[in-house]
Amino acid sequence: MIKYGNSATEKNLGGGVCRKILAFGEEIMAVEVSFEEGAVGSVHSHPHSQISYVLEGRFEARIGGEVKEISQGDSYYTEPDMPHGVVCLEKGKLLDVFTPMRMDFLS
Amino acid sequence: MIKYGNSATEKNLGGGVCRKILAFGEEIMAVEVSFEEGAVGSVHSHPHSQISYVLEGRFEARIGGEVKEISQGDSYYTEPDMPHGVVCLEKGKLLDVFTPMRMDFLS
Numbered sequence: 001m002i003k004y005g006n007s008a009t010e011k012n013l014g015g016g017v018c019r020k021i022l023a024f025g026e027e028i029m030a031v032e033v034s035f036e037e038g039a040v041g042s043v044h045s046h047p048h049s050q051i052s053y054v055l056e057g058r059f060e061a062r063i064g065g066e067v068k069e070i071s072q073g074d075s076y077y078t079e080p081d082m083p084h085g086v087v088c089l090e091k092g093k094l095l096d097v098f099t100p101m102r103m104d105f106l107s
Numbered sequence: 108m109i110k111y112g113n114s115a116t117e118k119n120l121g122g123g124v125c126r127k128i129l130a131f132g133e134e135i136m137a138v139e140v141s142f143e144e145g146a147v148g149s150v151h152s153h154p155h156s157q158i159s160y161v162l163e164g165r166f167e168a169r170i171g172g173e174v175k176e177i178s179q180g181d182s183y184y185t186e187p188d189m190p191h192g193v194v195c196l197e198k199g200k201l202l203d204v205f206t207p208m209r210m211d212f213l214s
Contacts, residue, residue, distance in 0.1 A: 023184040027156040028135075028206045030182050049134040053202055055162070075137050077130035095160055099135045099206035 015039055016088070021105055029101035035059070035088035043085035048098040050078040057092010061085075122146055123195070128212055136208035142166070142195035150192035155205040157185040164199010168192075 010020045016036030023030050033041070035057065043062055052061070053075040061070050063084045070076065072092075078084045086094070117127045123143030130137050140148070142164065150169055159168075160182040168177050170191045177183065179199075185191045193201070 022160070023158050023182040025156055025184045025186055027187075028158050028184065028204065030158045030160060030184075030204070032180075049132055049206075051130050051135050051137045051204060053129070053137060073139075075130040077132045077135065077137075079132055080134075095202065097135065097137070097158060097204040099156075 017041065019105070024101045026101055028097065028099045029105070031096045031098070031102070031105065032093055033096055034093045035086070035091065037088055037091045039088045041086040041088075043083050045081050045083045046102075047080050048100060048102060049080055050084070050099075051097045052076055052078070052086075053095045053097075055093040055095050057088060058090035059092065059094070060087045060089055124148065126212070131208045133208055135204065135206045136212070138203045138205070138209070138212065139200060140203055141200045142193070142198065144195055144198045146195045148193040148195075150190050152188050152190045153209075154187050155207060155209060156187055157191070158204045159183055159185070159193075160202045160204075162200040162202050164195060165197035166199065166201070167194045167196055 010018050012018050016039030018034045020032040054070050054072050058071045061068050061076055063076055063078055064082050117125050119125050123146030125141045127139040161177050161179050163179055165178045168175050170183055170185055171189050
């Protein structure tokens with residue numbers, strides 16, 4: 001299955017955050033999330049493992065008890081059920097990849 | 108676990124291809140692969156599911172029987188054991204994410 005970033009459907013999540021579902025299969029799903037400066041991805045958790053990669057911009061990431069500033073080319077791993085979130089310091093985009101896929105994103 | 112793109116170790120695989128292991132856990136691993144123009148990621152397969160995302164450049168991707176030209180922002184999903192490979196048409200970089208992690212990349 002090949003999915004094209006430009007033709008993927010974008011969903012406005014409000015608060016300056018938009019989500020675009022990219023390629024996925026049962027075991028893995030890629031999602032592009034864009035943030036306006038100051039937008040917040042609230043701290044939350046889920047049973048999926050996750051890797052986030054900074055495509056553009058600058059973020060303050062909270063993963064577990066750790067707080068780090070991350071920018072283009074940085075990535076982090078979030079284990080299942082670990083609380084994590086970001087605050088966007090400079091307008092940008094994250095690529096979030098989950099295993100297994102996020103069924104909840106399709107509804 | 109947070110890994111920084113710039114401090115990750117880069118491995119020269121030869122033929123104009125370099126690989127940098129980024130964040131990972133047991134279930135998921137992110138890898139940045141850079142290609143010189145004309146460099147080839149030969150068609151191969153593995154039991155891991157994979158998503159590839161084009162960070163920069165332009166590639167001809169072969170996934171299963173399908174051949175597609177992909178560029179920045181495009182992504183594709185490769186199911187377990189499906190033959191896949193790329194030819195780099197314009198110097199660039201892929202972000203490859205695997206589930207489970209690639210133990211073989213650590214040795």
